[in-house]
Amino acid sequence: MELVWPERGLFLLAMTALLINAVAQMAAPFLLGRMVDRMHSHPDELLVTVMQLLAAFVIGSFCVFVRANAFLAMGYRIVTTLRTRLFHRLLQQDIAFYDVSKTGDLTGRLASDTQALQQVLTAQLGQLLSNLLQGIATIVMLFLLSWRLTLFMMTVVPFVALGVSAYGRFVRQLRQQFQHRLAETGAMAQEAFANIRTIKGFGKETLMERVYAERNTQCLHLGETISFATALFQGLLGFVPQVAILLVLYYGTTLVAAGSLSSGVLTTFLLYTLTLAMSLAFLASLVGEFAGALGASARIFELLVRVPAIPPAGSGGVRLPRFDGHLALQNVAFSYPGRPNAPVLEDFTLTLRPGQVLALIGPSGHGKSTVLHLLQRFYDPTRGRVLLDHTCPLSKVDLRWYRRHIGYVPQDPVLFDGTIHDNIAMGWADDEDDMDAGQDRRSGDAAHRRAASVREVTRDAVIAAAQTANAHEFIMEFPLGYDTPVGERGLALSGGQKQRIALARALVRDPRVLLLDEATSALSSDAEAAVQRGVARASAGRTTVVVGHKLSAFKDADRCAVIVRGRVVELGSHDELMDKARTPYGIYRRLIEKQLVSADQRKSVPVSPRSSRD
Template structure:
């Protein structure tokens, strides 16, 4: 909160001799003496190959990092002197990979402007072409998007992210591949909206599609961390030897290839965007015709969820059975606990002797006995030390092995669960990781601590009662009879703690999920200065449980107070009765003190046991959720022993009469009576608007989900009859948002290997994906650390590694879901050629918004709202003329990229 706040922002940004390297790779210099001036109120585009440093500039401008050398200034003031929260509030960011939070669409848009009215939210959604699809959802703006927006398509997520930036009305607009995930129609509309939003604002645009930035006021070509060329489009095109004309020509060649192929069949006339409207299906009619299917599926989902939630808490017997391999340690631990249980009564007995010693009149006798009793205490202490070590070591050994066993069992089980299980709010990655990291370790207390407590209590109570009856049976009997009152009061305490622990655990799970979401999306939170909003959401998650805890604390306080009062009354009664026995000559004062201390120590043992029951109660609640995972029966098991093991497949895919809705949104039917065939060894492309069902089809082929009705067949066999793990060995997927694991680049590529793979094969796969050159240029080469979800690499670099991983697999069926969306023109051309070589002789299903990438596919299917409205090859679809949906898409994309016509 410290720093300057400018009264009037012009928006001029200047990078002055900036030097920078990422803290995790200091030896790899990204910028050295980098300088660039961005005039106020102008649109400046940054172009260049993936990894050249474009996105790094935006990270530096937002002060995610500080440069090693040089300065970055806003209106002449170095940004490190400005108040950081205020400075970031002046910028709106739309990044290459849209980041959404696990809350509603409305709440996600409000991250841009927390105090926005509903009208402003709707206007921002309309401006980003998101309002229509949001309105068609059952809950509209209150629809839950799921973790990282998993319930929405890539284009839908991107449009919500754009709405979040637009509602902010920022002085500086940062667009990092803002339209990369959109279809042609959406891109055209959203690009116009972004153009309007950027008028009068300083705008920095990063784009691989150069046609989208042709009208930028200034274009800067970034290569190897340096600005090699600057100027307007026309000025840069004037330098025929420059890098920019080469990039433009490269993209122009791709557009020409589409045009030449299409012109064989027809000449392109004026574009009418409305031509495609006649082919669109009404969502309302589709929803009404599918009501019965949705209702049946919804009730089925509810039944299955109820079954999951009614799982009983694990029995102590079951936990012991899991710890059976450590039976030797269990015996030693129990022996130690039994012996330790005797320590308290023996110590109390010695204490009684010590107190009675002071009633002696002979000082020599007192001194002599004091030495004996002191040595007795020392002996009890050493004995206690040895027994405690034996007891706790063995129980800890048991507990750690049980924790390890449960963690491994949970993880192996979770990895077999169907994707729909993760779509549920209670099974988000934050909650699951919390269970694995913290909850699994609680199990040890249920076995080790419970056994220790049980053995100590039985041993201590038994010995204390025997000793008390031997010393003074009258007093001992009275004290033993009164013990149940103490036990009753402590039992009341245990019940109260049990009821409050449920609320505490619920609050902890919700907050853990929110915290995990916040940490994983920290860049977006930082960019929008939403730290306070996240804290408010955290406070809201705790609000209900906090109120309930306050209410419960009154009952708990009364219970504790009553227990304490009852205990004090019992002690007073014991002294009164003991005094009467002494006055009547039945016992001596020494026997009174010894019996009282021994049996009171029994009460302390029980009290200690009761105080630990709260932890055991919490542990039982936690462990019940762990065992719910271990006992959960996955609906799509990858290791069905009765499944057909496919050593080889041809790749003939048939989707017949399929109805499908995502489990998290059972009332929204995505596919209805859908039928489609993918011929073996041929390439099939799926095109259409975002949300039309393209990625859903790929999910069904991978069997991430099962259809509500109908069947998906591969090689004439129902996909459900296969052993799924062996089937997926023949299928490779490159998705729209590349997923990398924490590890090295080599390890990430090797995820695609089925057998032992040598270094040469890894390198060949990287070369095929056009990744080898940039990997070799990194300081550690293939041993470079990728970071969490590949954060150390650019979007294009991550995508190429994901493609290399698929190449290494040598699949029979290749699924490409916008596989080249994150690549620059040069990389896209090379990777597209590599993919086309890879697709030869393989069954390929390609989802793409850029029609130039699928023009050579054997079959192209046009999808609209879950239906195939047209199919054929590129030429035959164009031959339908203006009445065809594909024709309209091609013309629309040409309109979007019409600037390429003058690029020659």
């Protein structure tokens, strides 16, 4: 009802046209019956009756046009609003929801499920109401003409009602299964397209085709079952009205022969019976469509009413008068929602000091990236807490305000289809955030404070961020510069270029805290050096957390924290952790020594003449 209320004007217009059309439809059989009765007794009135019939047909046709147009427009508007709300609701869900949801299933609900609803609300809702009203009005007219004949004809109605009810339940379940299978198939195709290089690299095109064909065949089998059930139901339902007409003819002729009914009334009754039969047949044909729409709407409203575990950004909360970048994790324990019995962090305590660089080091899968997720409040700890400025729990803070102060560069940065400028500008905070956060920016960033008053980030701010990220030079080498398209997911750029653009995107908002998740782990030496220079510039004056495995990523950090099995086992500066007297069996020192030995071995490998020529 909430979605329909804004379109109440169109709905009232459609219902008015529907009522007038129903009256016109009901008038036609009555006028035809009167023509039969007066054909011989009052032939001079035939022309008047014909003109009345013509007027009824014209008025009815015009009302059909008005009704159909109003319902179509209303349906499109409602579904557009619904699709927008659903997308908004999906964006509000917490990260844990996406951990257990398939992207293809979610896009399927946005596309195919809303399309099923749109089909019903646009083309079929008007037909449903029209035929329903016409059927009710026809039954009333039949009772007025001959209640005996009507009751005799209505003996078939209970069987029709039971059949429609059983068919509706059966088809609704099948439609839900079909939509679910279709979403799974779409998710598989989307995953294949997103990883097409891996598929081709391993020569697995045939395997993916076979898997897709199997899932598509499952959809086909469900579709065939739905088609068979629909055809059987419509065939049986088409037979029932014909039986009803035969009953009317048989019993009606006996009443005419007995003088209880005139020929004109019987003709009118038969025409109304045909009208009722057509209305019931059309309503029956809509049962399957509405059953599918009910299944689709159940999937949609399941998402609309879902409450995220972490309130979405903009839900309100505490906004500190000043945030200097001090963060602390105190006695934190955490397990991912999809793996509740596999703890990632245990009794984890760590402090981020304002303006310092903290490096997180340790084996893969031991909780380093998880720390960054908790600092952004993608998840809440299962035990313990995250504090801002010593006293304020992160769970009480306004997330929109807080994330305005966070810059994040993931290990595998994702760029959006657009230009380099668009991708860097995406990191810019919106007006509301800028106005709220402008008062506590660093005093040296007057240019940023002035830019906060405009709706869109300026080119100068984008260039400044790119220069800090060591990206400006390679961007200007492109013929279109900052207007260069990056392609879908940034495929037109190299790994190092994407990393530096992602770093610029994080810096354009001038964050208090910068989080870097293995930003150079998969890059060549030259690309790594370029990114590291950008990181060094970006870290100046900011609280920075760097996750990495290479010495180059953390040798200049103010402090290094070694994380093993979800706990901080060593903490100190590079020199402190390398001091044999302090850490004779130090994990950090052994890790560094292994890297240095590996580097020396690579340098000592002689270069063959063939490789030198290559």
